[in-house]
Each structure stands twice: as structure tokens, then as C-alpha cells.
Amino acid sequence: MLKAIQILGSSSSGFVSFTLRKPHPNCNLSFISIKSLPSSSKAALPGFLLRYHTGRFSGYRSFRMYSFHPDSKPDGASGGAAPYSSASSAAVQPTVGIRKIKFCQSCGGSMKHEIPDGEEKVRAICTVCGRIAYENPKMVVGCLIEHDNKILLCKRNIQPSHGLWTLPAGYLEMGESTVEGAMRETWEEAGAEVEIISPFAQLDIPLIGQTYIIFLAKLKRPHFSPGPESSECRLFEIEEIPFESLAFSSMLVTLKLYIEDKKVGRPMFHYGIINKRPGTSPSEIHAYTLDNHVQC
Secondary structure, three states: OEEEEEEEEEEOOEEEEEEEEOOEOOEOOOEEEEEEEOHHHOOOOOOEEEEEEEOOOEEEEEEOOOOOOOOOOOOOOEOOOOOOOOHHHOOOOOOOOOOOOOEOOOOOOEEEEEOOOOOOOOEEEEOOOOOEEOOOOEEEEEEEEEEOOEEEEEEEOOOOOOOOEEOOEEEOOOOOOHHHHHHHHHHHHHOOOEEEEEEEEEEEEHHHOEEEEEEEEEEOOOOOOOOOOEEEEEEEEHHHOOHHHEOOHHHHHHHHHHHHHHHHOOOOOEEEEEEOOOOEOOOOOOOOEEEEEEEO
């Protein structure tokens, strides 16, 4: 069980130490405390160094920075070799790179890319009006729908991963809650009205700047039909789930966690980081690791 993680990294004022600790004996979710270390106390490091501590093991792991393709779609990159790993691996995600924004959305002026005064990251800055274009991660919301001990899946009718199966999910819209977004996406992709039971999983994919929020849900009535983005909708017995024909690694992780919960006889809430290697396609769904997996 993961008890503490310490991340050491360089900053303009020296090294910074991030410590994650287990806050409660019945929950593995961790919080972060931050403290500065004098720059003279550590030698310069290439990249960052992770110090992790579990009940039985401790050690260090280094990691590097990566960038992402600007045209990434939901769950649009995958990587890593092992499909599953426990929290004790204490892996750290790469950082998403800056997309090359060319024109200002306010005045249309050309953009330059540099670190603004008082900040530490490269930003897109308008050369005319000076506006900074901040980029934030996208949130994907969806439903894991149970009906008569079966799971509702949709076959995608759009790219990426055309013709592969997924849970009904999509980008959260402005002005709606995560629950509202998950219900809307379910209606749009599966023509199904659902009742939300509980949150099921939050899965972060830092490499492509996405966070998945998946809810357990049930059909209000046993009617569903494919929307424009789906070519087929179908209820699957657990043993019939087409694991080799799923659209994204995030769907594979979600369904594996659901099956594990069914085995122990009670649903749980899961958090994890899907660690992906740059340069692989969305269809390579087994090329990932699930790191820092915690459940309550």
C-alpha cells in the first residue's frame, strides 16, 4: 500500500520537494505537501527524481519530459508495455507540451512562444495585444451502464478508433456538470436515458491532457439505439465483452476495474493515472500502465 511519495525537481529558486501521504487508513487517496529545498543542498539533476515509500519498499525513480501531438483526440495516444500495475510502482507521468498556437483569438495578432514574466512554462503570447493563451486539460465524461447484469457498449462510427467498442462518453461542455455531461453523451451516442448510481472512476492521462470521469448508471427504461456517432449499441454479458476490440485504453482500464469489483462483490471508486508512451496509435489499447491506482 502506498504511504508516501516524494518528488524532487529543480526550480528557479532551487529544488522543490512534493510529498504525497496517505491521509486515512480506509482510503488510499493521497494529498500533496510542498516545500522548497536550498539549491545548494542538491546537485543539478537531469529531469526529475521520484522518491517513493511504501510499507515495505522505498527507492528512487527518474523520469523525463515528453510532448504530445497537437491533434490528439480522446485517449488518442497509448504506450508502455504492461497493461496493469499497482500503486506501489509509484510511476510519474510526463508533462504535456505546448501546442503551437499561431494567432490570437482576441485580436488575430501573431503569437510568440516564450515564458512570461513571473511564470515557469512556455506560453503562447500575442505580439499585438499581449494576451496569453492558456491551455487546460480536457475532461471526458461517460457512463458505465448496467442492465440485467450486462454492460451497454457502443460501436464507434467516427474516428479515431472507427468500428471499435466504447462506453458512451465524450467531452464535457461548458455550462454543464459532469453528471449532466455523462447523461447527455449517453443519450447522444446510445439513445438511452439513464439514472446515475455513483461515481466509478477518475482516470488521468497527462500525456494527452485528458481526465476521464466515469459514472455507474442504470437504464431508466430498456430502450437504446445508436446515435450519429455510433453504428451499433449492444448489451454484453461480462464474459462477452470484446476486450480485443475496445476503442481506447481508458475503456479497457474501466472495464477491468469493474470486473474486479464484481469479483469482490461491491463497487468502489477508483483513481489512477494511465501512463502512455508518445507516438503510438489509439488502437494499441494494451500498451499502457495503470499507475498510482487507489480505491475507496
